[in-house]
Amino acid sequence: MLHLLLLLLLLFSNVGRSRSAVVKSLPGFSGDLPFKLETGYVGVGELQEVQLFYYFIESERSPKDDPLLLWLTGGPGCSALSGLLFEIGPLQFDYSDSSENRPVLKLNPYSWTKIANIIFLDAPVGTGFSYATAWRAYNSSDTSSATQTYEFLRKWLMSHPRFLTNPLYITGDSYSGVVVPIIVKEVYDGNEAGREPPMNLKGYVLGNPVTCEVKDISQRIPFGHKTALISDELYESTKKDCNGDYVNVDPTNGACLTDLEMVSKRLEKIYLAQILEPICNFMSPNHTRLKWSRSILEENIINVVSMPLQSRPWCRNYNYLYSYIWANDRNVQEALHIREGTKPEWDRCNESLSYTKDVLNSVVYHRYLSKTSLRALIYSGDHDMAIPYVGTLDWIRSLNLTLLGMWSPWFVGGQVAGYSTLYVVGMKYDLTYTTIKGGGHTAPEYKPKECFAMVDRWFSYYPL
Template identity: 85%
Template structure:
């Protein structure tokens, strides 16, 4: 019996070295926090050279009964703090009362912590306040980051045993659409192999997810046509001349190149995250129209920090300026118990990562998971041009699942909040896809009330 306990005891001894603290107040917020916030580091990888930083918020309803969500932001390299402050966390900036270098915080009435415990994780290494103790350990990839996140989750739960039996969901948005299904497979296979501790995995949630960048970006042409940004004639001509491939264009195909030039002229002034919002001016625009870039996954940090909040028209990117000011304030770092000297500057999205995208299409993982006893919720803001919902729906259909329910509207406060469709696979796997009407990239930032209703109903096993 002793020889069976030794691996677990060794695992627990490693967990003890993790660092965590309970945060009772934060600069910019008046009074004590009316919820439980814990921050900390968990070492993963060889010799724990990677130190992953997290924010853990207990459910405001029933921590011992409510689900536990692990949340990963996009990028790769976008900090979980961005998701916490701008999307689904209990705090948000009070824009009307903030000024200059003094960002103020207020409560978010539509926080997902109303109904769930959430771990916001800065991953991969180099994201947010996560760091490595050696230069070599900063090298990461889709698969290595997924493995490190699985190790993080096991160690975190061993240090928080009271949450070990809570229903567990791996969740995230944007580029985490590539990494999350890999993590889910790691967890599922780990449970099957008897790895300690056993995790109470129930499923996964993805918002506006990247799946295959080439296909996702190519769908901008189709989506642009459906939203009347591209004419019928131009769309049909482009589809024919380019053979439906807008990413790998033959340089001798003059007709396709000419069509894409016209398509670019139609779309280049449209705001990718939300087609109805103003497009912000940038200092160094990319003039290469035919370069179909990863624009939705990137952010020009210099441009945003340099923006004048008095500039017209208003752009959503101006909101993000406060996060740079707040997170780089030494008093904030001290309050969050960020380790001194671990990172020179906090960036909302770190694009200087030493990161290899070694999974070009994550559909293979979804296909594997569809054979397991799991639940999945995929949602997309229907005004997102960066990762259009039409492409997401295409790869879901490619799984060849059994249709459970027809495309139909769902409602919040008597108004249509989106349209959903449900699938099953042999009664053990079920997947719900839904649009968020009027939502962008990513949906909770634009439609917080509707997204809270969505996740609350789905986690409770209710129809949307």
């Protein structure tokens, strides 16, 4: 009982004000970090019961001039550390030099921090190292999480006023495609209402974004047909029998159910995140089930760690195990200044969130933002079957924007890196949509060089 009281006192003593610390070195990386890393907590919500944890990395080029990005990883419930280590951050695991008990870090030559200041945020509450001091505060939703993230950003900028004039972009991928447009609207409306501090909001960036889960998942069937995974005959039969709706199926529609069962059999051995890669199911070292995104990329359980190395198939998912080993190391948590006792265990994607999906389709927010003077970049890995590009193109076209730039290839190193198109509204709002050739879910993990070139050009207002 005494131990519990001491723990509660510790938690509440840490809630009073936001705290941050500079991290100069990290276990697994040799020498001092060649970039500025700050970590910390910002209290939001009633009585600051929600403590959101962040990693802030200054631009390695020009911190005072380069854009400021707020980055949210999907899920909901996937840690920002996943985006940092596996996608766009300055560090990544050196798989050739790492062992199961000794993860080694190296520099990412295509880190977006080479051209931007980035706040990687663990949101919603319960994600990564973010926590709450009261059980009721763990209940969150799309809208409440967006509100808390907006509050976080206001408080963070007030404590980091030198970044108030930097161009601000709200960014993220996967399920954050639902939440990011809500946050952008809150920031925009807050500026219009004169809320402090004023933010230099310029736009938003979304990768492989969930927009409407039902429609996004339904688009897997047209995508499977386009990529020759589903035959012409089966596709036409399924489209006819199911009336184009492959998720909300009438249980009395036997023909549709039969077609969908046949479709499932054709796709059950396909890795949804990148259809060209092997499907590899695994367990984490502590035998908890791993998923990239709840209801989007589910894995079956096979204990890969116990399999002999020579008989183990190459598996991209196996790379994620290093993050569990590294982030749950006490020395790592001390280096990151994690508050002791606030989280029993770090999860790359927390499946136990008390989370309500109360925004079933975020297109309404894009439609609202299209009436502003903001800019948007939306990109899709063209081999992502989890959130297929065909569905993303569908909702973008539903905005009825003016097509300015035709579907055209763009290049990196003299090779086609993807295909892009540009939409505008008058001389104000513009939306660039692009595919990343060979990219999966999510694209920067599969095509880091191409994605870096994409954002470098876009932030600089250059054509892709």
